[in-house]
Amino acid sequence: xxxxxxxxxxxxxxFVERLRKAVAIPSVSGDPAHRPDVFKMAEWLVEExxxxxxxxxxxxxxxxxxxxxxxDLPPIVLATVGTDPKKKxxxxxxxxxxxxALLEDGWNTDPFTLVEDENNRLIGRGSSDDKGPxxxxxxxxxxxxxxxLELPVNIMFCLEGMEExxxxxxxxxxxxxxxxxxxxxxxxxxxxxxxxGTSKPCLTYGLRGVSYFHMKVKGPAADLHSGVxxxxxxxxxxxxFKVMSKLVDVDGKILVPGIYEHVRALSDEEQKTYDDLxxxxxxxxxxxxxxxxxxxxxxxxxxxxxxxxxxxxHGVEGGFYSPGDKTVIPACVTGKFSIRTVPDMNPKExxxxxxxxxxxxxxxxxxxxxxxxHCTHDGNYWLSSPDHPNYVAAAKxxxxxxxxxxxxxxxxxxxxVTLSFQDALKKNVLLLPMGRGDDGAHSINEKLDRSxxxxxTQLLGAYLYEVSQITL
Numbered sequence: 001x002x003x004x005x006x007x008x009x010x011x012x013x014x015f016v017e018r019l020r021k022a023v024a025i026p027s028v029s030g031d032p033a034h035r036p037d038v039f040k041m042a043e044w045l046v047e048e049x050x051x052x053x054x055x056x057x058x059x060x061x062x063x064x065x066x067x068x069x070x071x072d073l074p075p076i077v078l079a080t081v082g083t084d085p086k087k088k089x090x091x092x093x094x095x096x097x098x099x100x101a102l103l104e105d106g107w108n109t110d111p112f113t114l115v116e117d118e119n120n121r122l123i124g125r126g127s128s129d130d131k132g133p134x135x136x137x138x139x140x141x142x143x144x145x146x147x148x149l150e151l152p153v154n155i156m157f158c159l160e161g162m163e164e165x166x167x168x169x170x171x172x173x174x175x176x177x178x179x180x181x182x183x184x185x186x187x188x189x190x191x192x193x194x195x196x197g198t199s200k201p202c203l204t205y206g207l208r209g210v211s212y213f214h215m216k217v218k219g220p221a222a223d224l225h226s227g228v229x230x231x232x233x234x235x236x237x238x239x240x241f242k243v244m245s246k247l248v249d250v251d252g253k254i255l256v257p258g259i260y261e262h263v264r265a266l267s268d269e270e271q272k273t274y275d276d277l278x279x280x281x282x283x284x285x286x287x288x289x290x291x292x293x294x295x296x297x298x299x300x301x302x303x304x305x306x307x308x309x310x311x312x313x314h315g316v317e318g319g320f321y322s323p324g325d326k327t328v329i330p331a332c333v334t335g336k337f338s339i340r341t342v343p344d345m346n347p348k349e350x351x352x353x354x355x356x357x358x359x360x361x362x363x364x365x366x367x368x369x370x371x372x373x374h375c376t377h378d379g380n381y382w383l384s385s386p387d388h389p390n391y392v393a394a395a396k397x398x399x400x401x402x403x404x405x406x407x408x409x410x411x412x413x414x415x416x417v418t419l420s421f422q423d424a425l426k427k428n429v430l431l432l433p434m435g436r437g438d439d440g441a442h443s444i445n446e447k448l449d450r451s452x453x454x455x456x457t458q459l460l461g462a463y464l465y466e467v468s469q470i471t472l
Contacts, residue, residue: 074161
């Protein structure tokens, strides 16, 4: 392990250059114009992995119906390094697609040109989410090959190109290959999340689920002039706002009856996990860019962030939103909102409660418009145990590289593939983040600190050494 750690430190510029090449490929999965770039990114990864002596193959996932246009889905890139039956096999998952990014969005530099600033932050779309972590695993293999060292475990890669667009086709693939390609997997490790703050590594053992809803109100056959028809008809936008205003209050409390009934009670043991976490309210203020926090205490804030459900209203489709004034009454509007779910909430029960509540509130309006509300997609929460040997090995690796014990955290976001791997393979899944809490993964000026990239590569390798020596 010592030789490996030293090598990574001495060759960090080579690894930064590898990240520079990856960031330069604008693999935006949600934009049809960039779909060829997602395929280009897959091809680049295949060549890189082959250069590391990995056995590589790709799996076609078929077609996607993108709002009436048929698009080819990017392939799953599979690779194995080592097949020694005496060694454990660790499956690492990552994604090679990224969020959209335009210079005019507010980026200080070209989002697809990796730039290192005076604070040694590597700025570029995908640097932290998720190209940096994916390349971190490849750097581990690269270092061992260069040193002529055997890896302590067999590594299996599963890399997808649609994570930022719903991971279409991935779930079915995982379950189909559970007793085939993935049959020898002993544990799973995912590096697609972030430290709680900016100063201390963490291990993540829980994620919230998400249920996304569309609430459509339809009235006239076409958009109307408000000067002619205003005050004479039930307006869809008015109805929509009225019902959506009933969903959540200004303090974040969900107003849908029954939502909190199945939320797991806070135990004394869980309460203690909030005692020594490395997090300051100033980090929340910096991330948000304003002091608009609901709660004043760190404990309440973090509990609302990852162990309590939340409801967020995201936007309205169909109304006028361009600059200037337009006196239109939209014929049909769709409000979009989601609920982040936690143990022990059931997504189907949540959907039933939400639909009934919205229908009841709409009925109270006495409107002659039509309401349709439904869940467009849902994903369950995920919860593991930080006491599992896989997590114990990762904690030792953190101490080796960073000389501190990691924070044990949950997160408010959702990574559905985590639950898919756990359910399909019946193996423990570890979330081992590389980036910091202020990386701005889906925002402008996304970055990955050089120290996180290099020490993160060391951490991934150290974890493989530690997990090779334990019983899973």
